[in-house]
Amino acid sequence: xxxxxxxAKRYGxxxxxxxxSFEVERGRMLGFLGPxxxxxxxxxxxxxxxxxxxxxMVTWDGSAISDESRRRFGYMPEQRGLYPxxxxxxxxxxxxxxxxxxxxxxxxxxxxxxxxxxxxERSDDPLETLSHxxxxxxxxxxxxxxxxxxxxxxxPFSGLDPIAAETMSAILTEQAERGKAVVFSSHQLDVxxxxxxxxxxxxxxxxxxxxxxxxxxxxxxxxHVEIELxxxxxxxxxxxxxxxHVSQKGDVQTAIIDAETDVRVLLLKAQxxxxxxxxxxxxxxxxxxxxxxxx
Amino acid sequence: MSTLSSIxxxxxxxxxxxxxxxxxxxxxxxxxxxxxxLIVLPGLFGDETDTFEVGSLGDGNTAVIETxxxxxNTGDEAGTEPSVRIEEITFDSREAxxxxxxxxxxSVVLVDGTEMIIEREEGVFGGGSGxxxxxxQAAGAIALEQVIIESGESAEAVIDIISSQTLEVTxxxxxxxxxxxxxxxxxxxxxxxxxxxxxxxTWILTxxxxxxxxxxxxxxxxxxxxxxLLAGKILGIGFLAVIQFTGTIAIALVTVRLFATFDIPEISxxxxxxxxxxxxxxxxxxxxxxxxxxxxxxxxxxxxxxAMPMTIFSIIGFxxxxxxxxxxxxxxxxxxxxxxxxxxxxVPIRVSLQAISAWEYxxxxxxxxxxxxxxxxxxxxxxxxGILKSGSRTKLREAWRSAxx
Numbered sequence: 001x002x003x004x005x006x007x008a009k010r011y012g013x014x015x016x017x018x019x020x021s022f023e024v025e026r027g028r029m030l031g032f033l034g035p036x037x038x039x040x041x042x043x044x045x046x047x048x049x050x051x052x053x054x055x056x057m058v059t060w061d062g063s064a065i066s067d068e069s070r071r072r073f074g075y076m077p078e079q080r081g082l083y084p085x086x087x088x089x090x091x092x093x094x095x096x097x098x099x100x101x102x103x104x105x106x107x108x109x110x111x112x113x114x115x116x117x118x119x120x121e122r123s124d125d126p127l128e129t130l131s132h133x134x135x136x137x138x139x140x141x142x143x144x145x146x147x148x149x150x151x152x153x154x155x156p157f158s159g160l161d162p163i164a165a166e167t168m169s170a171i172l173t174e175q176a177e178r179g180k181a182v183v184f185s186s187h188q189l190d191v192x193x194x195x196x197x198x199x200x201x202x203x204x205x206x207x208x209x210x211x212x213x214x215x216x217x218x219x220x221x222x223x224h225v226e227i228e229l230x231x232x233x234x235x236x237x238x239x240x241x242x243x244x245h246v247s248q249k250g251d252v253q254t255a256i257i258d259a260e261t262d263v264r265v266l267l268l269k270a271q272x273x274x275x276x277x278x279x280x281x282x283x284x285x286x287x288x289x290x291x292x293x294x295x
Numbered sequence: 296m297s298t299l300s301s302i303x304x305x306x307x308x309x310x311x312x313x314x315x316x317x318x319x320x321x322x323x324x325x326x327x328x329x330x331x332x333l334i335v336l337p338g339l340f341g342d343e344t345d346t347f348e349v350g351s352l353g354d355g356n357t358a359v360i361e362t363x364x365x366x367x368n369t370g371d372e373a374g375t376e377p378s379v380r381i382e383e384i385t386f387d388s389r390e391a392x393x394x395x396x397x398x399x400x401x402s403v404v405l406v407d408g409t410e411m412i413i414e415r416e417e418g419v420f421g422g423g424s425g426x427x428x429x430x431x432q433a434a435g436a437i438a439l440e441q442v443i444i445e446s447g448e449s450a451e452a453v454i455d456i457i458s459s460q461t462l463e464v465t466x467x468x469x470x471x472x473x474x475x476x477x478x479x480x481x482x483x484x485x486x487x488x489x490x491x492x493x494x495x496x497t498w499i500l501t502x503x504x505x506x507x508x509x510x511x512x513x514x515x516x517x518x519x520x521x522x523x524l525l526a527g528k529i530l531g532i533g534f535l536a537v538i539q540f541t542g543t544i545a546i547a548l549v550t551v552r553l554f555a556t557f558d559i560p561e562i563s564x565x566x567x568x569x570x571x572x573x574x575x576x577x578x579x580x581x582x583x584x585x586x587x588x589x590x591x592x593x594x595x596x597x598x599x600x601x602a603m604p605m606t607i608f609s610i611i612g613f614x615x616x617x618x619x620x621x622x623x624x625x626x627x628x629x630x631x632x633x634x635x636x637x638x639x640x641x642v643p644i645r646v647s648l649q650a651i652s653a654w655e656y657x658x659x660x661x662x663x664x665x666x667x668x669x670x671x672x673x674x675x676x677x678x679x680x681g682i683l684k685s686g687s688r689t690k691l692r693e694a695w696r697s698a699x700x
Contacts, residue, residue, distance in 0.1 A: 050513060067519075077510065077517075082509070082514070083312070085312065086308075097304050098301070098304055
């Protein structure tokens with residue numbers, strides 16, 4: 001299990017991390033969310049010793065992270081980077097070896113991943129000749145080649161087309177199913193909602209929400225309501241009690257309401273306003289939780 | 296995985312990728328061509344026979360011309376091409392001879408073995424070794440011969456006496472073949488060290504900056520220690536440097552054997568080992584500093600300015616080396632021995648010229664080795680701090696503070 005414990009890091013007057021703590025268990029996938037500049041990348045870099053925290057520590061299976069354990073981690077940094085003129089199969093093999101694999105193991109693992117990612121034909125091409133999307137795939141292969149126990153990916157979905165994103169999702173799910181601890185940051189909350197059982201939301205350097213997505217939703221003090229009337233756009237909800245946030249998109253009025261608000265009152269008010277075509281009352285989406293957490 | 300195998304992997308990648316890269320192949324090829332040209336060209340131009348055409352009018356000229364040719368070639372080694380060849384061209388009339396002289400067909404006209412017609416008197420810048428002087432000396436020798444023959448000596452004996460050094464020369468310092476060879480080798484070594492530091496130092500510098508600017512360093516440092524990456528890089532490039540240098544020297548030796556007109560100086564094993572030791576010390580010291588400098592800048596364009604201190608130190612060392620070649624016991628020699636950045640340039644020269652005491656040598660080695668150790672520690676820390684910082688230029692102090700020692 002990866003445990004991030006009370007990390008603090010300050011760059012001059014800028015506070016990057018302020019007592020940041022969260023955990024990632026083996027066999028689980030954690031979505032690591034937060035607005036820009038909240039400290040996601042700093043926290044992830046701290047796992048690899050790329051940032052020296054002012055205080056706090058990172059442990060793996062209960063002990064401080066050693067050079068040896070770090071070689072069993074896979075990392076996809078926010079700023080992608082590999083050797084531009086090196087052939088991709090050699091490059092992935094090299095990264096496998098740097099992580100402690102033998103030449104034969106590394107080569108066969110590299111070939112396997114390049115095959116899985118559809119890059120076999122490009123094996124002998126220098127990285128710089130590949131498209132941006134394909135370079136991303138090579139970067140993923142580098143993070144995976146040594147079959148790491150912990151996978152840390154900084155914005156793995158950014159810049160991927162839908163097909164590539166699907167492949168990425170499938171690979172991450174499979175890694176978690178195989179018992180790896182997986183943590184990735186993302187701004188695509190729908191992707192995180194689909195993929196992750198666990199989520200941690202960081203804001204201004206500390207974790208504001210952490211837990212199992214479903215439990216968080218159930219326990220949230222808010223609910224999500226959508227109303228659509230036959231007559232078209234109408235304001236049903238604004239002047240009622242317990243309404244936190246209302247927005248109108250086309251004919252659909254959406255609201256975030258307090259969880260204890262009596263839903264029957266809302267429905268009644270809607271029926272008084274007009275004929276109800278559509279009415280949903282659900283636990284909040286991850287986007288709702290995120291918005292509440294960081295506002 | 297052990298530290299050594301991490302360093303080894305990095306070094307191996309460096310050798311493989313850089314060894315087949317265009318810059319490496321091109322510099323290797325150009326250096327080889329340059330060395331070959333340096334050895335072969337002087338042989339082509341420098342060792343020709345000078346041929347003079349001398350006009351001859353009347354009798355008694357042939358003896359003078361033949362004697363002049365013998366005089367011109369007295370310094371030649373047996374079995375080599377003669378330095379001077381003089382051809383006699385006979386004229387029937389003074390007019391024809393003068394016309395030929397004016398046309399430049401002959402460089403001088405000899406008349407009856409007693410008179411010489413030349414185009415004009417030589418000015419201040421006129422040559423002294425042309426056929427005029429040779430003929431003058433030859434005529435003098437023949438005149439002398441007549442005098443001496445009457446006292447029973449031969450012409451050859453006269454020429455021997457005239458062309459030999461009659462005064463015995465006693466040098467204060469006995470000529471010593473070993474020392475001469477050693478100082479020639481030192482000179483060559485000085486040049487090689489300077490070139491190696493500038494050329495391969497720049498490789499290390501830009502290699503480090505490239506890794507930083509294309510961010511691959513994040514992935515590397517997530518798996519291995521910064522100093523292991525730096526050490527692997529220096530070893531890899533150092534290995535290529537040794538390959539390129541020994542290759543160049545081998546080509547030079549083969550070329551000398553095949554084409555050159557001079558001999559390879561005999562080098563003692565001790566001199567060679569001494570040279571190799573200081574070559575390694577110098578290269579290592581500068582290489583780690585170039586590596587640290589490279590980690591401070593974010594773009595290859597800025598790398599040269601970060602390396603300025605090393606470039607200046609190596610230029611000072613190079614010129615100190617020249618000063619020491621001329622004056623191996625002087626102030627420059629003594630001071631530069633104890634400055635680690637100049638010692639690799641000057642100590643080997645002082646050793647070759649036997650102008651350094653044992654304690655000076657030992658102290659110089661100690662100072663340089665300690666400095667290298669400190670430089671490796673400092674460079675490792677600066678590198679670790681600098682390599683992960685973004686931005687075009689990281690301050691030295693900032694890099695130092697943000698990493699462990």
